[in-house]
Amino acid sequence: MTETRFATCNLCEACCGLALTVEGGRVTGVQGDPDHPLSRGHLCPKAVALPDMHEDGKRLRTPVRRTADGWEPMGWDEALDLVATRLADVRERHGKDAVGVYLGNPTVHSLGAMTHGTAFFGMLRTRNRFSATSVDQLPHQFVAQRLYGHQLMLPIPDIDRTDHFLVIGGNPMVSNGSLMTVPDFARRRKALADRGGRLVVLDPRRTETAKTADEHHFIRPGTDAALLLAMVHLILPTATPPPYVDGLDELAALVAPCTPEWAAPITGVDARVITRLAEDFASAKTAVAYGRTGVSMQRHGAVCQWAVQLLNIITGNLDRPGGALVPRPAVDVLKLVSPGHFDAWRSRVRGLPEFAGELPVAVLAEEIETPGEGRIRALVVNAGNPVLSTPDGRRMAKALASLDFMVAIDVKLNETNEHADVVLPPTTALERDHYDLVFSAFAVRDAAWFNGPVLPKHPDARHDWEIFRDLGLRYAKRFKPKPFTTLRLRLNPRTLLDVLLRTGPHRLSLRKLRRNPHGIDLGALKPSFPGRLRTTGKRVDLVPDVLAAGVEAVAAMAPPEGLLLIGRRHLRANNSWMNDVRRLTKGRARHHLLMHPDDLARHGLRDGDDVVVASAVGEVTVPVTASDEVMAGVVSLPHGYPAASANDLTDPAVVDAVSGNAVLNGVPVRVGPAPRAVTSSG
CATH class of the missing domain: 3.40.228.10 (Dimethylsulfoxide Reductase, domain 2)
Structure with a gap:
């Protein structure tokens, strides 16, 4: 039987409504939903790849642990017991700040991570919290x-x-x-x-x-x-x-x-x-x-x-x-999230100030590497890949490898969680409920939409909220949280969402949204200050x-000298992930360096040459492409590509002096010819 089911793409901030053709338990077609109040039928190539991600052969479906002989499957109870115990042990032995947290961008794209992940991370009570926020926003x-x-x-x-x-x-x-x-x-x-x-x-x-x-x-x-x-x-x-x-x-x-x-x-x-x-x-x-x-x-x-x-x-x-x-928006996210505070504490090594309870990610590696009280010895990574997305990824990889314990919540192995002791894989977007708690608060038009699962999850699979619930309840046996936190963990995200909708400014309900699978248009943005x-x-x-x-x-700025590196975004990629989805990556490689023709000539280089791009912290070898799309004196390289990533050239010692955000644009670099391979004869 062929059905049409409606969903919302959660791969980026656009929140495009989708009409999916489902046949025989598989998604066989992806189209934009013309009746979605915000996207109006639009979709990009990433949404078309959603079924590929669901069916990816590299996707994990059960927990795995790293052993001397490679990755070994685990049962859920065994894995959750192990993770909760190891995190609690580190906290008891070295203090609460010895457990660190890193949250990748997909955290805020997930309803379950927002309702239950935030509760679990709060239970850890660590000041060593980091996220992709201090990389780009x-x-x-x-x-x-x-x-x-x-x-x-x-x-x-x-x-x-x-x-x-x-x-x-x-x-x-x-x-x-x-x-x-x-x-x-x-x-x-x-x-x-x-x-x-x-x-x-x-x-x-x-x-x-x-x-x-x-x-x-x-x-x-x-x-x-x-x-x-x-x-x-x-x-x-x-x-x-x-x-x-x-x-x-x-x-x-x-x-x-x-x-x-x-x-x-x-x-x-x-x-x-x-x-x-x-x-x-x-x-x-x-x-x-x-x-x-x-x-x-x-x-x-x-x-x-x-x-x-x-x-x-x-x-x-x-x-x-x-x-x-x-x-x-229909859910007033401003009431759910802290207004934010600044400089309530500082990082242990460099003394950079926190903002809204998070430290700049530029200090994460040094907080793992540097001995002393408060050193990060265990790390929880949710839906993130800081090795490919934060400054000096190679140094980050070495730091992660030195941890006493690391757990990652992610759907498959990547450059970061290959250093984890345990990986807990959640369901993917097509298998779970979806509501945009955060991105509806940034939309150019007020609207609300909710979609249930398009495909059933496997009986042995866990949603991310179930993983956080079960970790939290186990952890609570060692460190008692506030009663409300335990109650929140036990409730289904749908229940929590319904309460938020009913008490929100538009007095909606989950039932009303489910009766409107395309979403509900709440109108143009309106003045509301002061x-x-x-x-x-x-x-x-x-x-x-x-x-x-x-x-x-x-x-005090002076005109910059030399070559300056900037990043580059591609429609068929999403930050540091989706660069291994064949549908999106086929064709010419996209990790090449763009360089103005005048700069190529000045450096004795030619279009298509392999070049070495070097900075204060590292170097990468990439092919260079002549392009007048970049101004003279500027070179452009995307991040998130294992072969050569711009973040391997960015220096964690250099941050925005006011906010502490990482500096990934305007990075001074040198570009020269790559050494030719030596061949032997005889």
Whole structure:
């Protein structure tokens, strides 16, 4: 029998609705759901590969443990007993901070990980918590907490109604949004053009988004803060901020030296162009600025994201249709997640401050390597691959190999969990319930959707929430948690979700969502400030002290010299995973280096040569491709490819001085010919 079942792709932040053809217990067709209120029929190649991931021959279906002779299957009870016991033993012997936690991006794509994983990780009571947040988005959350009072109060571009969309270091044509859930960006970009609006992109690479823009300007990596502050400087004399905003005079004094003439030699963007960009943005009927990984993953990431917010605020485009608005999702995630705190404690070795209970991942390896009280001796990794996604992956791999104990919750072996003692495999997306607790809070339109399993799970399989429940209940025998934590672990995610929906702003229920398998449209984003602000007096202070201090470092910038490395995102890949799915990786290898033809000639290289790319921490050998898509002085290499990953060139010692986010863009590198293989004759 052939059926059509509806689902939501959870592989990236776009949250595309799917119509799946199911026949004989297998998914035989994947199409976009035209009735989904957000994605409207759009899907990308990653969604088409969902059945491949479900049927992947490398996928684990039972727990395994590492032995001297290789990986050995285990029963669930034996594996869960072993993991809970070893974690508890380490805590008893060395203290709670001796157990570390690393959470990969897929954690927030899973309903069960959000309802039960967070409860289990909280039971560990460790200060050594890390996640992918401090690789690519910490500056966003840091600035939101400082300006608006909550780390997840992120004003989202109202792309469907704006007249002027300024994108700095983002590529939504490929990502379909990132901290901006915007599936089918291509159609939305066309609608922007059809209504006479403009798209302007600043990026050191002519990205897929830049190729569709009305204007694209190359900018040197790591210098965006200078250009953005110069735009703020130019706009401030005619600023029209909302009445609940304070600090306008202080801001004007702070950015007084940040003139276009100062920014031009640093950024490589002509002063006249900077002036016109500011005038066009300020004079547009509605406008919104958006910056993403290109500006977050650099030395001045927090200042960049602050300046992006300043542009929206001082032009009156904050909390305004066509500007930037905060969504009101069916589940109020702001009530579930801590508003965030900063510098409540610091890392043991380098003394970097925590944010919202997490330390910067740039210190993870040293916290494992360095002897002393509080050293990480056991690690829990959920749905992550820090060896391929965090700075200096080779060093990270060595550090993981030195742990007393490591457990990974993941569907298959990867470069990180090959160092684990035990791997606990959860079900995949097609086998479990799905509701987007987090990404509906970043969507360009308010909507809600719930999907049950498309395929039944194997009788011996465990959902991730069941793994966390059973680990937590075992761990609770040694370290008693609060009664509510135990109750939360025992409840089904559906029960918890239903309570959250019924008490949310739209008073929905799980039953109502199940009666609407395509999802429910809750309407366009609406103004909600100052009422929803979480700040003292419900006011916005434009110049938080820690960000003002960051401007001093920007003011001291000089034009960068030599070659600078930036990353690159592909539509057919997803961060550090999905690079082994044949449907997505067939064809030409994508881990090659892009280099401007002038730079190739200057270094005596040719298109197609194998080259060595070296940095302060390591080197990789890759083929190089001549491309005028990158500006002169810039080379581009993606991360997440075992053959050659950009993160192997990034230095964990270099972080954003304000937030502690890793620096993966604007990395100084050297490029030269790879040694030729020596052949013998005779």
